[in-house]
Amino acid sequence: MAVDDAHIAENIEQCLTTSLWTQGNISFSKTLASFIQLTSELEKTILKMILESFGLEKYMDELTDIASYQLRIMKYEKPKANEQTIGVPAHSDSNIMTLLYQNEVNGLKIQSKDGEWMNLKLSPNSFIVIIGECLCVWLNGRLSSPYHRVLMKGNDDRYSLGLFATVRGGYMVKVPTELVDDKNPMLFKPHDHEEFLKYFSSEVAKGVVKSGAAISRLKTYCAV
């Protein structure tokens, strides 16, 4: 892990640990820091594999330089009555890539390209990798960013840990020239993704769009 990444991981876990235990909690801190270290390395390995598959490995340094990582710890309570409740409504992630790790309680559904909702039944110790809209745009739509949601049923609470790799503000998301030719015209104009997210949340606040509809809004915002 590079010095910068170590610093970022340390910051994330310190903020979280001190907000949960004012005195700190060394064992929890260490577990969290090593989780962030391992998952951010895994995210980079997956990104490298994706770039290599498109012959774009020369962009690896650029994309890792502008990445920032956010860890979220999520708890979904079991439904009170014998019913199904929404843990997270349908949405696509607006970042580069998300890695999810859950306890043994399933609940994540992912929508296929033909609109079918698929239940994910995960074996223990597996990770879910979700491509975010920012990477979908950067790759000129070669990989899509799937809609997903969490539905809860049954008698157990669900916990999940999400590592969200995001681009830092100020970075112009620009489709590489290698991905543009006569058959594959550029789909998105270069744009600052953070500016788009600000615009999008103001549209959500005004009630113009629903919070899960970022990808269609992104098309309106910067489609060629």
Ligand SMILES: O=C(O)CCC(=O)C(=O)O
């Ligand atoms: O908890 C999960 O499995 C999914 C959470 C999620 O999709 C998100 O926070 O964006």
Ligand SMILES: [Fe+2]
């Ligand atoms: Fe998500």
